[in-house]
Amino acid sequence: MFVTGSSSQLLTRDLAxxxxxxxxxxxxxxxxxxxxxxxxxxxxxxxxxxxxxVVRGALDHYLRWGGFPEVVLAEEALRPLILGEYASxxxxxxxxxxxxRNEVLIRELLRFAFRNTASLVNVxxxxxxxxxxxxxxxxxxxxxxxxxxxxxxxIFLLPKRERxxxxxxxxxxxxxxxxxxLVAAFQGNPDRDVGRKLETTVFLHLRRQGRALYYYAxxxxxxxxxxxxxxxxNTCWSxxxxxxxxxxxxxxxxxxxxxxxxKGVLLYHEFAPxxxxxxxxxxxxxxxxxxxxxxxxxx
Numbered sequence: 001m002f003v004t005g006s007s008s009q010l011l012t013r014d015l016a017x018x019x020x021x022x023x024x025x026x027x028x029x030x031x032x033x034x035x036x037x038x039x040x041x042x043x044x045x046x047x048x049x050x051x052x053x054v055v056r057g058a059l060d061h062y063l064r065w066g067g068f069p070e071v072v073l074a075e076e077a078l079r080p081l082i083l084g085e086y087a088s089x090x091x092x093x094x095x096x097x098x099x100x101r102n103e104v105l106i107r108e109l110l111r112f113a114f115r116n117t118a119s120l121v122n123v124x125x126x127x128x129x130x131x132x133x134x135x136x137x138x139x140x141x142x143x144x145x146x147x148x149x150x151x152x153x154x155i156f157l158l159p160k161r162e163r164x165x166x167x168x169x170x171x172x173x174x175x176x177x178x179x180x181x182l183v184a185a186f187q188g189n190p191d192r193d194v195g196r197k198l199e200t201t202v203f204l205h206l207r208r209q210g211r212a213l214y215y216y217a218x219x220x221x222x223x224x225x226x227x228x229x230x231x232x233x234n235t236c237w238s239x240x241x242x243x244x245x246x247x248x249x250x251x252x253x254x255x256x257x258x259x260x261x262x263k264g265v266l267l268y269h270e271f272a273p274x275x276x277x278x279x280x281x282x283x284x285x286x287x288x289x290x291x292x293x294x295x296x297x298x299x
Contacts, residue, residue: 027153029208030179031067033059033201033286034293039072044290059269059286063197066181080184087114087185090154098148105135106145113155113175114186118196118203118223120172121146121157154178156207161214161225161258174215176203194269195237198285199223202235202267205289220247222255222264229259235285238270245278252281 031039042058045051065071068086071079091103091110100106108130123146127139149155157173177183180197203224206213216222216232225232232255236248248266255264267285 027207029067029204030181031069031072032205032208032293033062033067033289036062036067036072037290039069055286055290056269056284059289060194063180063194063201064191065184066179068179068181071181079181083182083185087182090152094148094152094154097152100145100148102137102141105130105137105141106148108133108135109142109145110149110154111186113149114177114183115193116175116196117177117180117183117193118199119175121175122172156203158203158213158215158224161216161227161229176200178204195235198237198267198269199235201289202233202285205292206233216255216258218254220251220254222251222258225255225258230261230263232258232262232264233267234264235267237268239268239279239282240270248279248282252279 037044037055037058040058042054043051044055065079066083068082071082074082087110091107094100094106094110095103112126123139123142126142127137130137130142146155146157150157154177156176156178158176159168159173160171162168162171177200180200183193183197203213206224212227214225214227216225222232223234234248234251234255236244239245239248252264252266256262264281265288266279266282267288268282269285271282271284
């Protein structure tokens with residue numbers, strides 16, 4: 001029996017309690033990049049330059065508008081309106097579910113989250129920023145409201161990978177949002193912050209696989225790593241600048257230093273072929289996303 005629907009009154013833990021353990025929880029995400037290509041009738045033909053160009057352009061489109069089916073199939077002029085309506089409904093659900101009294105504050109917090117995907121969140125700094133905007137709010141309230149957004153699957157907060165639970169708790173969390181397209185509902189230009197939206201897209205892909213994910217920072221930063229430290233992923237929009245290449249080399253070295261078995265990959269969008277020898281772990285993000293999806297679909 002499948003009982004479907006949308007209710008702000010029932011979250012995952014509420015369902016488990018109501019059904020007394022007779023339930024299985026599956027996370028259902030907006031469409032992945034590979035699924036969006038299917039919706040749009042785009043087929044990747046290997047070793048075909050024109051096909052690769054179309055797929056790379058489709059990734060730009062995905063980062064701009066995300067993976068909600070209605071948005072994918074809508075005319076471009078309607079997409080920002082639909083996303084804005086989604087954002088309003090999501091906010092109303094959170095306010096209703098938790099009885100939030102300060103609606104203005106949680107609206108601004110949601111706006112902050114979607115404008116700062118793939119960024120570190122330091123609640124102390126966030127508290128100072130909100131105070132400078134005239135909000136009278138405690139750090140505990142900000143922690144609570146971030147928890148509401150996370151429980152509602154609007155955001156994900158990744159801890160820093162540390163052996164000590166105490167250290168994890170005291171370090172900033174890395175924030176990712178449920179869909180890169182929703183960023184357009186909170187800022188006027190959907191083409192901004194494409195590098196951070198690319199990182200969020202990679203995060204969502206790995207999350208669909210059920211992985212427990214972390215970030216790591218120590219001089220440099222590893223964008224995403226698994227719980228055991230055996231696999232890690234970095235993303236970069238453009239590798240056409242030698243300085244960027246050097247930074248990514250240091251980040252990959254940092255990831256490998258955490259474990260002898262650690263294997264990393266650097267996913268990029270724009271690339272300079274002359275730099276390939278300096279970053280053998282690098283591969284196009286669009287190709288990685290599609291190949292990973294094909295592997296998952298094999299019996």
